[in-house]
Every structure is written in C-alpha cells, then in structure tokens.
Amino acid sequence: MTTGFNDFTPIRNGEAIPLSSVSHLPFDEFAAQALGIIANGGKVVQFFAYPADGKVRLMAVLRSDALFVATCDAPERYPALSVHCEPFHLFEREIAEQYGIRPEGHPWMKMVRYHANCRGVEDIFGNDYAEDIPGNYDYYQVSGEEIHEVAVGPVHAGVIEPGHFRFNCIGERVLNLEIQLGYQHRGVEELLLQADPGRLPFIAENIAGDTSIGHSLCHAQAMEALCGSAVDMGAKRIRTIALELERIANHVGDLGALSGDVAFLPPANYCGRMRGDFLNMSLLLCGNRFGKGLVRPGGVRFALTDEIRLDLSSRIDDLKPQVDHVLALLMNTPSVLARFEGCGRVSRDDAEKLGLVGPAGRACGLPYDVRRAFPTEYYDRLDIPENAESTGDVRARAKVRCDEVMQSIAIIESLLGDATETATALRPEGCPASDSLVVTLNEAWRGELSHCVLTDHRGGMLRYKIKDPSFHNWNGLSMSLRDTGISDFPLNNKSYNLSYCGFDL
Amino acid sequence: MLSVLKNRLEQGCRTSRYPKETVELPPRYRGRPEIDAQAPADLADACAAACPQAAIDASARTIDMGRCVFCGTCERVSEGRFVRFTQDYETAVAEKSQLVTRGELPDLAAHSRQHFKKLFGRSLQLRQVSAAGCNACEADLNVLATPFFDLARFGINFVASPRHADGIVVTGPVSRNMKTALMQTFEATPEPRVVIAVGSCTLSGGPFRGSPEITEGLDTLLPVDLFIPGCPPHPMTNLHALLSFFK
Numbered sequence: 050m051t052t053g054f055n056d057f058t059p060i061r062n063g064e065a066i067p068l069s070s071v072s073h074l075p076f077d078e079f080a081a082q083a084l085g086i087i088a089n090g091g092k093v094v095q096f097f098a099y100p101a102d103g104k105v106r107l108m109a110v111l112r113s114d115a116l117f118v119a120t121c122d123a124p125e126r127y128p129a130l131s132v133h134c135e136p137f138h139l140f141e142r143e144i145a146e147q148y149g150i151r152p153e154g155h156p157w158m159k160m161v162r163y164h165a166n167c168r169g170v171e172d173i174f175g176n177d178y179a180e181d182i183p184g185n186y187d188y189y190q191v192s193g194e195e196i197h198e199v200a201v202g203p204v205h206a207g208v209i210e211p212g213h214f215r216f217n218c219i220g221e222r223v224l225n226l227e228i229q230l231g232y233q234h235r236g237v238e239e240l241l242l243q244a245d246p247g248r249l250p251f252i253a254e255n256i257a258g259d260t261s262i263g264h265s266l267c268h269a270q271a272m273e274a275l276c277g278s279a280v281d282m283g284a285k286r287i288r289t290i291a292l293e294l295e296r297i298a299n300h301v302g303d304l305g306a307l308s309g310d311v312a313f314l315p316p317a318n319y320c321g322r323m324r325g326d327f328l329n330m331s332l333l334l335c336g337n338r339f340g341k342g343l344v345r346p347g348g349v350r351f352a353l354t355d356e357i358r359l360d361l362s363s364r365i366d367d368l369k370p371q372v373d374h375v376l377a378l379l380m381n382t383p384s385v386l387a388r389f390e391g392c393g394r395v396s397r398d399d400a401e402k403l404g405l406v407g408p409a410g411r412a413c414g415l416p417y418d419v420r421r422a423f424p425t426e427y428y429d430r431l432d433i434p435e436n437a438e439s440t441g442d443v444r445a446r447a448k449v450r451c452d453e454v455m456q457s458i459a460i461i462e463s464l465l466g467d468a469t470e471t472a473t474a475l476r477p478e479g480c481p482a483s484d485s486l487v488v489t490l491n492e493a494w495r496g497e498l499s500h501c502v503l504t505d506h507r508g509g510m511l512r513y514k515i516k517d518p519s520f521h522n523w524n525g526l527s528m529s530l531r532d533t534g535i536s537d538f539p540l541n542n543k544s545y546n547l548s549y550c551g552f553d554l
Numbered sequence: 555m556l557s558v559l560k561n562r563l564e565q566g567c568r569t570s571r572y573p574k575e576t577v578e579l580p581p582r583y584r585g586r587p588e589i590d591a592q593a594p595a596d597l598a599d600a601c602a603a604a605c606p607q608a609a610i611d612a613s614a615r616t617i618d619m620g621r622c623v624f625c626g627t628c629e630r631v632s633e634g635r636f637v638r639f640t641q642d643y644e645t646a647v648a649e650k651s652q653l654v655t656r657g658e659l660p661d662l663a664a665h666s667r668q669h670f671k672k673l674f675g676r677s678l679q680l681r682q683v684s685a686a687g688c689n690a691c692e693a694d695l696n697v698l699a700t701p702f703f704d705l706a707r708f709g710i711n712f713v714a715s716p717r718h719a720d721g722i723v724v725t726g727p728v729s730r731n732m733k734t735a736l737m738q739t740f741e742a743t744p745e746p747r748v749v750i751a752v753g754s755c756t757l758s759g760g761p762f763r764g765s766p767e768i769t770e771g772l773d774t775l776l777p778v779d780l781f782i783p784g785c786p787p788h789p790m791t792n793l794h795a796l797l798s799f800f801k
Contacts (some may be wrong), residue, residue, distance in 0.1 A: 069707045072578060144791070162731075163731055164767070180736050181731075182731040182734075183629065190658065204683055204684075204735050204739055205733045206714035206715075207682075207691065207696075207712065207714065208684075208696045208712050209684065209693050209751075210684045210689055210692065211559070211683075211684050211685075211735065217588060219775070231731055232684070232685035232686070232729065232735065233639060233687075233729055233731070233732060234729055234730070234731055234767055235686050235727060235729050235762045235765050235767050235768050236762070236765040236766060236767035236768070237762070237765075239765070240762060240765045243764070247604075247605075247759070251606050251607075251623060251625065251761040252761050252762070254761075255687075255690075255761040255785075256688065257688055257689060258687070258688035258689045258690025258691070258693065258786065259689055259690065259693060261688075261690070262597070277661075291732045293764070300694075315558055315562065316561075318700065318701050319565050321697070321699070321700035321701065322565075322568050322700050322702055324697075324699045324700075325697055325700055325702055325789075328697075330578075332579070332580055332582070332584070332788075333580045333582065333584060334582070335582060336580075336582035336583050336584050336624075336626065337584075337714045337785075338692045338786075338788070339693075339786070340622070340695065341690075341785060342625045342626065351582065351736075366696070368563075371564060371565070374557075374560070374561050374564060375561055375565075378557050378558065378561050389665075413656050443601075472731065483751075484652050493790065498576050506782040536567040548689070549684075549689070550686070552690050553686070
C-alpha cells in the first residue's frame with residue numbers, strides 16, 4: 050500500500066536516531082498528515098506528549114508497511130483528531146490526562162487512569178485527585194423505562210485484576226458496555242524516569258507479569274539501541290524461545306478458560322495443567338515461571354545449556370500431541386461451537402477503525418503481526434504464518450489462539466534443534482546516546498507491544514512511553530458486547546483476555 | 555464422547571502427592587536465600603550495591619525477603635560466596651520481621667495464631683484482591699486450582715464474595731486507586747478473618763517501590779497474618795504457606 054506524500058520521518062524498529070532528525074511540523078500540518086496516513090490504511094503505534102525545552106510537544110509514531118514519526122509543538126487546545134479518525138481516541142484522552150492538553154470536540158472525553166497531570170495545570174476533567182476514583186467520571190447512560198444498568202467491579206468474583214464494567218441493558222441484551230480502568234495505576238512511566246538505571250529492567254518486566262518477556266524485550270532492545278550494544282545470535286534465539294513460550298502458556302491458559310466458561314470441564318482442566326507445564330519450561334530456563342530475570346539489555350542472563358535444551362525438547366515432544374488432542378477436542382465439540390460461533394462479533398471494518406491488534410485483530414481478518422511486519426530477535430529467519438480469520442467472534446479468537454499455539458511449538462522445536470551458545474555475563478552498558486529517540490515493537494501474545502524512549506541532552510531519560518496491546522483492544526471488547534446477552538460477557542472477556550495492569554501502568 | 559475419553563486416558567492423573575511427597579524444582583529456581591555471615595565485607599558490600607531492591611544489609615549480614623525479587627544478582631556477583639539461593643520454596647513467615655533473615659526461618663506451622671488452625675483447618679474460603687501488581691501473583695494463585703496442585707482437596711477455595719470468606723489474599727503494591735476497594739473488601743469480610751500478603755509488591759512495594767502511587771507494604775494498612783515472599787511466589791510456596799499455616 051502507499052501512504053501518499055507526507056513529511057513524517059521513516060524509522061526502523063529498535064533503531065535509535067537523533068531527535069533532531071525527526072520531522073518537526075506545525076500542528077496543522079502534523080494533524081493533516083497524520084490523518085492522511087491513517088486514511089490510507091496506516092495505524093497509530095504511539096501518540097503522546099513529552100516535555101521539550103520548557104514546552105510540550107506531541108509525537109506520533111504511525112505504521113503502514115513502515116514506521117513513521119513526527120513531532121509538533123502542542124497547543125494548549127486543539128481540534129480533536131478522534132472526530133475524524135477513531136484510532137487516536139484513547140491516545141488523546143491519555144495526553145489530556147497526562148499533560149492537560151485539551152482535544153476540543155473529543156467524543157468520549159473521560160479519564161484513562163485517574164491521576165493528576167504532570168504539568169500542574171488545571172485538570173481537564175475537573176477532578177480533585179485527593180478524592181477517590183472515579184471522581185468526575187461521566188458514565189454513559191441510556192434513557193428509557195426498560196433500561197437497567199449493571200455495574201461490576203472493581204473487585205471481581207475470581208482471582209483476577211480490578212476494573213469497572215458498566216452495562217446498559219434492556220432485558221438481558223447489552224446496549225453498551227463501558228469499561229473504566231485505572232485502579233492499578235502505579236506510576237510506571239514516571240518511575241522509569243526517576244529510578245536508578247539498574248532498576249529499569251525489573252520495573253519493565255513487572256509492567257505485566259504475563260507479558261514479562263514481551264516488555265523486557267521492548268525495554269532491552271531500546272536500551273541496546275541507545276547504548277550501541279550488540280546482541281549475539283545465541284541470545285536472540287533464547288529470547289525468541291522465551292517469547293514463544295510466553296505466547297503458548299497464555300494462549301493455552303485462555304483456551305482452557307474459554308472452555309470453562311462454556312462448562313466444558315475436561316479441556317478446561319487439561320489446559321490449566323498444560324499451561325503450568327509451559328510455565329515450568331520458563332522456570333527451567335531462567336528460574337522464574339514468567340521469565341523474569343532472563344532478558345536484559347545486552348542479551349540474556351541464563352545460557353541454554355545442552356542439558357536444558359534437550360530437556361525442553363523432550364518436554365515439548367511430550368506435550369505437543371497432548372496439546373493437539375485437547376485443542377481438537379475443544380474446537381470440534383458441537384456444543385462448544387454452538388456457544389462460540391456468532392458470539393461477540395466485531396466486523397473487519399470496526400476492527401480497522403478501532404485499530405485492534407494481535408489475535409483480537411487477526412480474528413477479524415487483520416493479519417498484522419509484528420513478528421512478520423517489523424521482525425526483531427530471530428524472527429527475520431522464521432516464517433510467521435498469517436493467522437487471519439474472518440468472523441470476528443469468540444470462535445475466531447479461539448481459532449487464532451489454537452493455530453498460534455501449534456505454530457509456536459513448531460518454532461520452539463526448530464530453535465531447540467541445535468546447540469546455542471551465548472554470552473551471559475552482562476557488562477554494565479555504556480551511557481545512552483543523548484537527545485535520541487528509539488521505538489521498539491514486539492508481537493507480545495496479546496499483540497503489538499511498543500516502548501518509546503526519548504533521552505535528554507545528558508543521555509538521561511526524558512520520556513519513557515509504553516503502549517500495551519490492550520490499549521487498542523479494550524474497545525474491541527466493548528464493541529463485542531453490543532447487542533449481546535449479558536451472560537456472554539465472561540466468554541467474550543476471556544476471548545480477549547486484556548491486560549488491566551498493562552493498561553493502567 | 556469418544557474423544558473425551560481418549561483425552562482423559564492420555565492425560566492420566568496429574569495431581570502431586572504433596573505434602574506426603576516433596577516436589578523438586580529445577581536447579582535455577584531461586585528459593586530461600588542463605589547468607590554466609592563470614593564472607594568478606596567487600597563481598598557483602600558489592601552484593602548490597604548490586605541489589606536492585608536494596609534488600610541486602612551488608613553490615614547486619616541479612617537479606618529482606620520482603621523486598622527481594624529473587625533475581626539472583628547477588629548470588630552471581632558473589633559467586634555464591636555471600637548469598638546462595640537454595641531450592642527450598644518453603645519461605646512464608648507469620649511475622650514481618652522474620653522476612654529479614656540470614657536464611658534460617660522459623661517453623662511456619664508453629665506460628666502464634668494457632669486458633670486459626672481450629673477455625674479454618676478443615677475449610678478455608680478466601681477472597682482475593684488484586685491491588686495493582688503485574689498479575690503474575692494472581693496467575694500463580696489461580697494455578698493452585700489446576701489438577702497438579704488441586705487446592706480444593708485440602709478444603710481451600712477462592713470465593714466470589716467477601717461475605718463468604720474467612721479472609722482475604724492480597725496481591726500487588728496497593729495503588730492509591732485501589733486502596734478504598736481493598737479496605738471495603740476487608741471490612742466486608744466477617745470476623746474472625748485472616749489477611750494474607752502474597753508477593754514482593756504486597757510486602758514492600760517490590761519493583762515499584764518509590765512510586766508515590768503505591769503503598770510500600772500491606773502491613774501499613776491492615777494487620778497481616780501471613781507473608782509470602784517471591785516475585786511471584788512459586789505455587790508451591792503458596793501451597794506450603796496455606797497448608798502449614800492453617801492445617
């Protein structure tokens with residue numbers, strides 16, 4: 050596809066560039082060209098504000114078949130891009146909350162995480178943050194005698210993260226689901242600016258524990274680019290194996306949860322057990338079931354010895370037919386399909402507008418996968434199949450997961466086939482380059498994960514921006530629930546399995 | 555139906571025999587730390603300086619398992635000559651001060667709240683509150699319900715309402731935005747009740763320490779009965795803690 054003419058600067062995934070080489074446009078040009086790229090099929094990767102020489106700037110990182118970046122000075126108020134272009138929606142709310150910059154005419158202007166802005170200017174939402182969340186959250190309401198509201202959360206029924214769901218229903222049919230988050234805001238982005246450099250990898254891998262490898266990779270790649278560190282091929286193989294193990298464990302767990310939600314207990318239990326087996330492979334590799342402590346700037350902290358490699362191979366050989374059989378059982382059972390098919394549909398058009406990523410997007414026919422589009426680590430040597438489905442329902446989201454599980458198992462099998470040598474005694478890195486920008490993308494198991502790091506004139510952190518795939522996909526869940534029975538909410542919720550902590554940061 | 559049976563035969567019985575039989579974890583697992591109090595001072599200082607969690611007190615020769623995320627940096631820096639992580643996953647304690655240790659831990663079963671054994675030893679229903687962690691602790695609590703651990707065989711379950719609960723299990727560093735929901739859940743739990751803190755974030759703020767958005771230690775908000783360290787605690791650590799404390 051062609052993006053047409055624009056002044057945005059092309060960049061590459063995981064490469065640091067001087068901030069001065071990024072196009073700086075007048076706001077009107079910046080907005081018009083960004084909208085033009087999106088209108089021609091592009092998508093928003095990052096859109097955020099950052100401080101620059103006592104002022105505030107906006108930066109947009111967009112993708113089509115390549116990555117583009119540009120900046121502009123941030124007006125105190127500007128005509129909202131969301132009015133013309135849905136993908137900017139949540140980013141504009143976030144900028145308003147973080148920096149107090151007002152997008153005029155924004156159609157859904159509400160808090161994202163419920164915290165004061167960092168400039169100390171008047172709060173866009175009129176909140177006093179000494180008061181409890183939700184403050185002035187203007188919940189969407191539907192009028193009518195037959196309408197009722199169902200409020201769920203923040204503390205949910207099971208062992209699950211907190212968030213607030215509010216359904217407007219007529220009878221059992223959901224007219225709208227509003228999702229209000231922010232309960233788990235721990236100030237990650239600010240902490241990354243202030244903490245000692247030695248702590249950064251630990252903060253990064255704890256952004257979302259089920260995506261520890263994904264976030265560690267984005268962080269490590271950013272630091273490697275800024276410091277000019279090279280990563281050897283062995284480390285890349287190990288990091289790729291770890292990311293695929295993370296993908297498998299989570300997908301298998303989700304398929305088990307979906308099975309449990311339709312009361313099909315055998316696969317629910319088997320998947321729950323097998324997920325543990327995959328987590329135990331990460332435990333074998335680095336001593337932590339979630340891969341914490343494995344990925345570090347410069348490479349990996351633990352080697353893949355032949356003993357461990359052969360043990361992992363053996364475990365994969367044992368598990369592969371079991372996984373295949375259990376997933377076949379789940380996906381071939383008529384009563385399961387009756388519940389999955391047609392449930393929570395999102396059309397391809399809506400998915401495009403919302404900017405859905407990962408399995409949620411692929412279920413709607415959007416084949417985008419960072420491993421294929423902007424490969425990192427070892428992925429440029431691997432064939433990543435397109436896993437697009439077309440129906441956009443629970444069955445499609447489950448099917449994408451099933452396919453990816455088997456593909457990831459095959460990837461790991463191939464990567465474990467040969468001995469892998471890597472350095473593991475990581476030296477302290479050099480100083481990050483000053484006045485620089487690096488954007489890293491990885492296909493975490495939920496989809497496109499991105500870190501964007503800006504350094505100041507001393508090489509210190511100027512801005513550390515994190516975009517979890519759930520940032521795009523929460524609106525997909527809301528869309529899935531429209532005109533759906535409220536009793537289908539748990540099934541749809543698990544078919545997305547979005548990250549609360551990755552969103553709340 | 556045939557494929558259900560076929561899968562059932564293939565899966566077999568997977569439940570661990572713990573606590574009758576011990577469960578072995580792989581060599582790289584980092585459990586209870588042991589400190590060599592005789593190690594050279596410069597080695598202790600180097601470990602304390604390298605610790606990202608400021609968990610090591612070089613002069614007192616102790617490590618605070620509440621702050622520790624068990625990353626193993628100190629073991630690597632000292633080549634095991636000051637700190638060594640054992641394979642012992644039984645690291646839970648009943649007093650916060652016991653988290654600061656050289657490696658010897660008191661017998662958890664002999665804690666000072668023996669009445670909880672009488673009350674909850676045969677049936678324990680817990681309500682879980684996620685309070686802004688990274689979800690790994692939640693995942694490794696959820697996994698206790700899977701066939702390998704089968705928590706329900708011990709009479710322990712997670713319930714959907716605080717009114718049905720004998721106590722609460724808290725994970726995460728208790729964000730500012732989560733504090734009220736946590737306190738309301740605690741207040742809604744009938745007495746007598748127990749409070750269990752799971753994971754580094756709940757014990758000390760963990761990797762998020764220093765953020766103004768969090769609470770550094772659940773015990774600053776609620777009286778905590780059981781402290782389970784780790785990042786996240788291994789499911790066996792959680793299981794051992796529950797069984798030792800209540801049975």
